[in-house]
Amino acid sequence: MTIPETATAVAPWRDEVFAVLKGAGVKHVAYVPDAGHATAIRLAEADPDINAVVLTTEEEGIGYLAGAWLGGERGALLMQSSGVGNCINTLALPAVARLPLLMVVTMRGDWAEFNNWQNPMGQATEAALRLMGVMTWRADRPEDVGPLLRGAATMAFEGDAACAVLLGQRLIGEKEWVK
Amino acid sequence: MSAGGHLDRRQVVAELLKDRGDLVVVTGLGSPSYDVMAAGDHDLNYYLWAAMGSAAMVGLGIATAQPERPVLVVTGDGEQLMGFGALATIAVRRPRNLAIVVLDNGHFGETGMQPSHAGQGIELAKVAAVCGFPVAETVVEASGIATLRQRIHARAGLSFATVKIAADNPPRALPPRDGVQVKNRFRAALGFPTA
Numbered sequence: 001m002t003i004p005e006t007a008t009a010v011a012p013w014r015d016e017v018f019a020v021l022k023g024a025g026v027k028h029v030a031y032v033p034d035a036g037h038a039t040a041i042r043l044a045e046a047d048p049d050i051n052a053v054v055l056t057t058e059e060e061g062i063g064y065l066a067g068a069w070l071g072g073e074r075g076a077l078l079m080q081s082s083g084v085g086n087c088i089n090t091l092a093l094p095a096v097a098r099l100p101l102l103m104v105v106t107m108r109g110d111w112a113e114f115n116n117w118q119n120p121m122g123q124a125t126e127a128a129l130r131l132m133g134v135m136t137w138r139a140d141r142p143e144d145v146g147p148l149l150r151g152a153a154t155m156a157f158e159g160d161a162a163c164a165v166l167l168g169q170r171l172i173g174e175k176e177w178v179k
Numbered sequence: 180m181s182a183g184g185h186l187d188r189r190q191v192v193a194e195l196l197k198d199r200g201d202l203v204v205v206t207g208l209g210s211p212s213y214d215v216m217a218a219g220d221h222d223l224n225y226y227l228w229a230a231m232g233s234a235a236m237v238g239l240g241i242a243t244a245q246p247e248r249p250v251l252v253v254t255g256d257g258e259q260l261m262g263f264g265a266l267a268t269i270a271v272r273r274p275r276n277l278a279i280v281v282l283d284n285g286h287f288g289e290t291g292m293q294p295s296h297a298g299q300g301i302e303l304a305k306v307a308a309v310c311g312f313p314v315a316e317t318v319v320e321a322s323g324i325a326t327l328r329q330r331i332h333a334r335a336g337l338s339f340a341t342v343k344i345a346a347d348n349p350p351r352a353l354p355p356r357d358g359v360q361v362k363n364r365f366r367a368a369l370g371f372p373t374a
Contacts, residue, residue, distance in 0.1 A: 028243065051243050053272060056264030063233030063265075067205070067240020070225060070362065072371045075240075093230040097358030 013145035013171070014039035017104060020146055021076050024153035026102070027051060028068045028075030030061035036106030036172040037078045051075075058083030059090035066099050074157055076102040081109065081125040081166070082118065091132040094162045102156040103134070103164040104149065110169035122169075129164050140168035182285030182298035184319050184343025191342055192253060193218045194324045195280065195331065200249075202332065203241055207234035207254025209289040210348065211282055215253055217352035222368035226354040226361060232261030235279050239269050242277035245369070249276050249334050256283040256297035256341075263306070269337070270310035276334040279307075280327070284346040292346060307339035314338035 018040040021029065029044035030053040031037060044052040051068075055061050061077040068075045079087075084105060094101040108115075109122020126136050135155060137148045145167065152163040192214040196204065204224045206212040211234075212226045225241075227234055238252035259266075259281050269277070285298025297303055308315035313336050318327060327340050355361055363373035 028240070053239075053243075053268065056267050059230075059233070060236045060262070060265050060268055063230060063236030063262075064240040064243075064268075066233075067237040067242075068244045069240075070237070070365050070369075071241040071244025072366065072369060073244040090230045090233055093227070093233060093358075096229065097362045099362065 011142055013139075013142040015043070016146045017149060018043040020149045020153065022047075022050075024102075024150070024157065025074050026076050026153075027073040028053065028065060029078065030055055030064050030075060031078035032058050032061075032080065032083050034078070034080035034106045035175070036080070036167055037104070040078060040104070058086045062087060062090045062093055062101065065101060066093055066097070069099055074100070074102075076104060078104050079106075081105055081107045081122050084125045084128055085121045088128060088132055091134065091162065095133045098160045099162075100156040100160050101134070101162040102153055103162070104167065105164055106167045106172055107169045112169060112174045114175060126166060132162075134162040134164050136164045136166060138166045138168055140170045142171060145171070182294065183283060183346045186319070186321060186342060186344045188214050188282050188284070188344040189217055189349050190321070191282065191324055191344060195251070195253075195328050197328070200332065203245065203248050203250045205234050205238045205241065205250070205252045206354070207231075207252070207258035209255055209258065211253045211255050211258070212354050213349070213352045214282065216354040217349070220354065222364045224354070225365055228356055228358070231258055232265070234258055235262050235265045235269060238277055238279065239265075239272060239274065242274040243272070246274065246276055247334075249278070249332050251331050252277070252279045254279070254281055255288070256281055256285065256303060257287045257295050259303055260296055260301070266307050266310045266312070266339075270307070270312050273311075273313070273337045275336050278331040278338045278340070280331075281339075281341045282344050283341045284344050286346045288346065288348055302341070304339060304341040312337055312339045315340070317341045317343065319343045
């Protein structure tokens with residue numbers, strides 16, 4: 001029997017994302033859903049101490065989390081890489097006001113992508129974030145998710161900085177198009 | 180078709196912010212920021228100079244983190260139009276201490292008075308009502324402002340109001356542009372560390 005190369009639904013990193021956010025004192029999880037975030041979203045919605053906020057478009061979360069921080073609380077923003085494109089102009093807010101912003105981005109158009117319409121934004125995601133002053137880290141292996149996210153949370157909340165952890169498509173696994 | 184109204188934006192905002200107590204105010208970029216500044220700078224004002232479309236969402240974040248404080252968003256029709264979807268997000272969350280006031284002159288006043296969607300028939304209060312805001316009204320007369328002010332302070336439920344104002348540009352009253360300083364004084368006023 002061969003061990004599948006791609007992650008499965010029970011991969012521990014999926015639970016770890018939410019555990020790290022909780023451990024970092026996050027009270028707000030704003031998100032546009034993605035399959036790769038399904039576990040974190042489910043855990044956030046089920047947690048009475050977390051304000052789980054579903055957005056119509058990702059940049060709403062930047063304003064929301066700026067407000068939450070002004071009001072004294074920490075949050076995180078979950079999205080797919082396509083959503084990073086929607087955020088570009090709004091990233092001026094954390095940059096100019098030096099607000100903490102912790103983003104967790106599941107990648108598309110990154111590896112083994114079936115839908116090539118995802119490729120332009122997926123290939124530009126990390127560079128676009130950096131152009132707007134966001135520090136980035138990439139997790140392509142399950143054991144990297146927890147440490148990278150913990151480190152990003154430290155630099156976001158202790159350094160009043162915008163930080164993004166990109167969860168690679170190799171980590172998440174190939175999307176099944178035929179079921 | 181309704182392109183704005185006749186109310187004086189500076190008088191409207193000054194009356195809404197009179198005796199403001201513990202009210203927190205978020206302003207959308209452009210003229211609403213100048214109106215709030217003209218009514219008096221305050222540590223609990225947060226002025227946006229960019230991130231168009233974000234004012235209402237910043238208000239939602241503060242209102243959620245500070246549920247005992249009344250939070251008022253003062254923005255313009257153009258700014259709220261860019262945050263159209265935020266009305267759906269906020270209606271789903273429904274914090275009882277958040278009020279959104281859109282100063283509607285039916286135009287993009289900051290960029291040369293081009294007619295906006297609001298000036299061409301899109302009634303933002305109707306949009307808010309359809310989204311599920313428990314209170315969503317359009318104020319066209321000065322007599323409606325006192326009631327609006329009371330509702331903002333009452334923290335009795337999420338509310339939205341479009342106030343139809345004249346399409347003019349009063350002299351600019353520029354709020355501070357140092358985003359870090361405004362953030363720090365805001366958080367300090369709420370008792371939070373600033374570094």
